[in-house]
Amino acid sequence: MVFRGERMTTLLEMRGISKVFPGVRALDNVNLTVEAGEIHAICGENGAGKSTLMKVLSGVYPHGSYEGEIVYDGATLACRNIRDSEEKGIIIIHQELALVPLLSIAENLFLGNEIAKGGVINWPEAYQKTEALLKKVGLSEPPATKVEKLGVGKQQLIEIAKALAKDVRLLILDEPTAALQENDSQKLLDLMLELQNQGVTQIIISHKLNEISRVADRITIIRDGGTVSTLKASEISEERIIRDMVGRDMAHRYPERVPKIGEVLLEVRDWNVWHPEQKQRQMIKGAAFNVRRGEIVGIAGLMGAGRTELAMSIFGHSYGRDVSGSVTIGGKPADTSTVARAIDAGLAYVTEDRKSLGLILEEPIVRNITLANLFGVSKNGVLNHHREQKVAEDYRRALAIRTPSVFQKAVNLSGGNQQKVVLSKWLFADPQVLILDEPTRGIDVGAKFEIYGIMNDLAAQGRGVVMISSEMPELLGMCDRIYVMNEGRIVGELSKAEASQEKIMALILKGSEVKVEQGMVA
Amino acid sequence: MTAETSGTPAVGGKSLGAHIGGHLRENGMLMALVAIVAFFTVVVRVADNVDFLSAQNITNLFLQNSYVIIMALGMLLVIVAGHIDLSVGSVVGLTGSIAAVLTVKLGWPALAVVPTVLLTGLLFGAAQGYWVAFWRVPSFIVTLSGMLVFRGLTRWILNGQNIGPFPKSFQSLSTGFIPDAFGINQPNITAIVLVALSAALMVWLGWRARARGAEFGIVQEPLGVFWARSLIISAAVIFVGYKLASFRGLPNVLIILAVLTSVFVFFTENMTPGRRIYALGGNEKAAKLSGIKTNWLVFFTFCNMGVLAALAGMIVAARLNSATPGAGTGFELDVIAAVFIGGASMSGGVGKILGAVVGALILGVMNNGMSIMGIGIDYQQVIKGLVLLLAVIFDVYNKSR
Numbered sequence: 018m019v020f021r022g023e024r025m026t027t028l029l030e031m032r033g034i035s036k037v038f039p040g041v042r043a044l045d046n047v048n049l050t051v052e053a054g055e056i057h058a059i060c061g062e063n064g065a066g067k068s069t070l071m072k073v074l075s076g077v078y079p080h081g082s083y084e085g086e087i088v089y090d091g092a093t094l095a096c097r098n099i100r101d102s103e104e105k106g107i108i109i110i111h112q113e114l115a116l117v118p119l120l121s122i123a124e125n126l127f128l129g130n131e132i133a134k135g136g137v138i139n140w141p142e143a144y145q146k147t148e149a150l151l152k153k154v155g156l157s158e159p160p161a162t163k164v165e166k167l168g169v170g171k172q173q174l175i176e177i178a179k180a181l182a183k184d185v186r187l188l189i190l191d192e193p194t195a196a197l198q199e200n201d202s203q204k205l206l207d208l209m210l211e212l213q214n215q216g217v218t219q220i221i222i223s224h225k226l227n228e229i230s231r232v233a234d235r236i237t238i239i240r241d242g243g244t245v246s247t248l249k250a251s252e253i254s255e256e257r258i259i260r261d262m263v264g265r266d267m268a269h270r271y272p273e274r275v276p277k278i279g280e281v282l283l284e285v286r287d288w289n290v291w292h293p294e295q296k297q298r299q300m301i302k303g304a305a306f307n308v309r310r311g312e313i314v315g316i317a318g319l320m321g322a323g324r325t326e327l328a329m330s331i332f333g334h335s336y337g338r339d340v341s342g343s344v345t346i347g348g349k350p351a352d353t354s355t356v357a358r359a360i361d362a363g364l365a366y367v368t369e370d371r372k373s374l375g376l377i378l379e380e381p382i383v384r385n386i387t388l389a390n391l392f393g394v395s396k397n398g399v400l401n402h403h404r405e406q407k408v409a410e411d412y413r414r415a416l417a418i419r420t421p422s423v424f425q426k427a428v429n430l431s432g433g434n435q436q437k438v439v440l441s442k443w444l445f446a447d448p449q450v451l452i453l454d455e456p457t458r459g460i461d462v463g464a465k466f467e468i469y470g471i472m473n474d475l476a477a478q479g480r481g482v483v484m485i486s487s488e489m490p491e492l493l494g495m496c497d498r499i500y501v502m503n504e505g506r507i508v509g510e511l512s513k514a515e516a517s518q519e520k521i522m523a524l525i526l527k528g529s530e531v532k533v534e535q536g537m538v539a
Numbered sequence: 540m541t542a543e544t545s546g547t548p549a550v551g552g553k554s555l556g557a558h559i560g561g562h563l564r565e566n567g568m569l570m571a572l573v574a575i576v577a578f579f580t581v582v583v584r585v586a587d588n589v590d591f592l593s594a595q596n597i598t599n600l601f602l603q604n605s606y607v608i609i610m611a612l613g614m615l616l617v618i619v620a621g622h623i624d625l626s627v628g629s630v631v632g633l634t635g636s637i638a639a640v641l642t643v644k645l646g647w648p649a650l651a652v653v654p655t656v657l658l659t660g661l662l663f664g665a666a667q668g669y670w671v672a673f674w675r676v677p678s679f680i681v682t683l684s685g686m687l688v689f690r691g692l693t694r695w696i697l698n699g700q701n702i703g704p705f706p707k708s709f710q711s712l713s714t715g716f717i718p719d720a721f722g723i724n725q726p727n728i729t730a731i732v733l734v735a736l737s738a739a740l741m742v743w744l745g746w747r748a749r750a751r752g753a754e755f756g757i758v759q760e761p762l763g764v765f766w767a768r769s770l771i772i773s774a775a776v777i778f779v780g781y782k783l784a785s786f787r788g789l790p791n792v793l794i795i796l797a798v799l800t801s802v803f804v805f806f807t808e809n810m811t812p813g814r815r816i817y818a819l820g821g822n823e824k825a826a827k828l829s830g831i832k833t834n835w836l837v838f839f840t841f842c843n844m845g846v847l848a849a850l851a852g853m854i855v856a857a858r859l860n861s862a863t864p865g866a867g868t869g870f871e872l873d874v875i876a877a878v879f880i881g882g883a884s885m886s887g888g889v890g891k892i893l894g895a896v897v898g899a900l901i902l903g904v905m906n907n908g909m910s911i912m913g914i915g916i917d918y919q920q921v922i923k924g925l926v927l928l929l930a931v932i933f934d935v936y937n938k939s940r
């Protein structure tokens with residue numbers, strides 16, 4: 018390929034790939050070329066078909082269940098299963114973590130790939146290799162540590178170590194940083210660049226455009242199941258990526274809004290929560306905050322700061338034990354001690370963990386949407402199926418949920434569309450105050466904009482919105498006020514005018530220092 | 540994005556093939572039942588020169604299997620909620636013996652015995668459901684001990700002996716027939732009228748649901764499928780009704796079955812608590828976070844199971860015309876098998892009332908047919924076991940496609 022003026026050779030070529038699910042054409046004649054040694058990014062809206070394409074490549078959908086041709090390393094690739102593709106050095110890290118929480122790091126790393134002779138595992142060697150692999154990904158945990166003890170960031174690194182244990186040539190990362198904190202993401206991206214130096218070709222799917230610009234050499238954009246363009250990362254702007262993804266220009270990342278803020282709607286005082294198992298451990302320490310009518314309030318903080326614990330303990334005491342404190346909604350004391358009472362009092366909580374806490378995956382979209390407000394579609398306990406379906410159709414249209422029908426099972430939706438279903442459920446419950454926990458995690462730019470728009474609408478209707486997010490730009494762009502949490506405490510409050518990334522970080526750090534000083538005194 | 544919502548090309552109006560494919564599971568078991576009935580009709584005629592679909596045999600089929608069907612209704616809810624109840628066979632024995640003591644020893648009238656025994660069944664169910672629902676003790680263990688405890692209590696109450704016979708009024712629970720209001724009796728006009736009415740009602744309800752769906756602009760199943768199904772089902776119902784009418788009329792048990800089945804179909808498909816049980820079985824945490832009182836629902840499914848097991852217990856006792864220490868032994872297995880053959884999932888959240896009823900009928904028809912053919916109990920069990928396995932394999936295969 019001298020005439021191209023580059024020393025690159027093509028490692029992978031996917032030609033004319035089409036994949037049909039019952040009722041959905043997920044991929045329609047997609048082409049993808051990946052050069053050896055590059056980091057290739059794939060961008061596209063939720064449901065565009067990115068994960069599906071990677072599942073075709075890695076044999077999750079076996080040869081014959083899709084149309085088109087895959088040429089890998091100069092030969093046709095026809096995988097019957099994941100094992101076939103792994104033998105060729107193609108390793109995929111799926112959108113959802115696939116580690117066994119109760120097994121140790123070492124056990125997870127070699128799961129299905131055990132270092133064994135005649136079925137007998139050689140533990141000393143496994144542990145030794147584990148240590149070496151962990152070092153490669155920049156971890157120093159003992160190999161016997163149970164995976165459940167690690168944070169999401171570290172778990173993601175373990176996934177990569179697991180791939181490295183298998184002689185990887187082409188590493189596929191499907192939204193690896195979606196659940197990660199800023200600094201964990203940075204670590205992961207550094208590791209990707211490091212692996213590139215060692216000659217590992219990589220494909221990354223991500224909705225975070227800044228990360229893509231940082232690591233990717235080339236970008237392929239997929240829209241509605243087809244390839245739109247493949248571009249050199251150095252030559253294009255984020256605006257161009259967004260335009261190709263969404264199919265139109267987007268002038269603003271955040272919809273315009275003129276806040277009309279009224280009286281205090283939700284007031285939480287002196288909120289204390291203890292850890293559900295470790296009795297001595299206080300998770301939330303005297304938290305107090307409020308939300309006014311028409312206001313969007315953010316809660317910033319690092320992973321483990323206690324934001325989710327705060328929200329869930331308020332919402333029906335769903336987290337922790339010995340929950341104490343007072344909640345008033347609209348000036349009246351509110352009983353939120355069970356989820357049903359919290360809903361009656363006008364609260365709603367959109368969980369960050371949609372798969373295990375937000376959805377009934379095996380049930381259709383329509384049943385998920387009405388679940389929290391069956392009264393709204395029934396009379397004297399008798400359901401009105403037609404009304405129910407109408408409600409679901411309305412939300413499908415309003416939130417642009419991509420699905421052939423509202424009777425599709427939730428499990429078959431792409432990640433972003435699942436999020437919209439969870440959101441629909443709580444919108445239909447018609448709350449006074451809506452608490453959103455990482456509402457845009459794993460969601461494409463276009464859909465984010467829509468969700469922001471919905472939040473603005475809710476506020477404009479005089480409701481209160483609480484937004485928990487790890488993405489500071491989003492908090493700064495959306496919120497009228499931001500509380501900062503650290504280690505179970507609310508350590509500061511910033512108005513829109515004074516808030517900035519630096520101030521938030523400074524508050525978090527100061528919170529930690531206070532803690533250290535107190536610790537020294539004690 | 541707003542302009543592009545229909546981006547993923549959806550398949551338009553459903554084709555006939557796609558529709559049947561999509562409902563393979565529901566229609567599949569029904570077709571299996573029809574096939575099995577056809578099989579026995581032919582084989583029994585050729586080999587033994589017996590009419591499998593004779594009025595008497597159809598009557599027997601319902602009398603013999605009513606208790607499995609009744610308990611399958613309750614078991615379906617328990618299994619959909621993600622649990623299991625192994626104690627139902629023992630509850631059948633215990634409630635039967637309590638009924639016997641009250642009726643035979645104490646001379647209570649049937650009208651007082653029936654509600655009392657149903658109430659004790661409720662208590663047995665509640666006693667187990669309490670631990671499962673509020674203490675989170677695994678239902679397998681709670682009901683396994685329930686199975687032992689209730690069986691032991693049965694033996695203790697009966698003191699190892701049979702109690703019987705029952706007075707006519709109590710027996711009629713199982714062996715009674717609806718008398719002919721028109722006084723003709725051969726054929727029983729009341730039976731024919733009732734059956735024809737219920738067939739018409741079924742078609743009308745189906746049609747109304749269709750019409751209302753169309754009003755809301757909802758895509759319907761093809762009209763042909765609707766009429767074909769309605770025709771087949773009402774033809775089968777009327778055929779069975781006619782046969783029964785020409786024998787002794789509609790058995791009381793059949794009325795109980797029909798009413799209970801309708802109630803449970805309505806409950807699971809059209810009522811909020813029914814819907815919530817499915818949600819709870821599908822993902823308990825998510826259901827809880829949606830404001831559903833999951834433990835009360837679990838408790839309810841066990842109470843309900845207890846009541847139905849007590850009803851079955853009385854029917855069994857009335858049929859045998861005595862309470863025996865071993866009554867109901869092993870029934871739990873038939874009931875659970877019926878629910879799984881009917882398409883319920885071991886992990887909860889999936890399953891239909893009509894599926895469970897069809898599952899129970901498949902087992903019942905096989906029992907009956909194989910007995911007529913004189914197949915030994917040894918082979919019968921092997922065959923039933925394989926049918927259960929096959930049905931579930933069919934399910935798993937269907938899912939993985």
Ligand SMILES: Nc1ncnc2c1ncn2[C@@H]1O[C@H](COP(=O)(O)OP(=O)(O)OP(=O)(O)O)[C@@H](O)[C@H]1O
Pocket residue numbers: 038039041042043061062063064065066067068069070112419420429430431432433434459461547
């Ligand atoms: N098993 C399945 N059955 C039916 N439809 C499916 C299935 N898996 C995916 N789809 C559909 O295929 C389309 C593409 O899904 P895919 O998961 O590839 O999207 P994605 O680009 O990865 O989106 P996201 O960014 O939200 O993860 C979606 O419309 C989805 O609903």
Ligand SMILES: [Mg+2]
Pocket residue numbers: 067068069112191431432
């Ligand atoms: Mg995806």
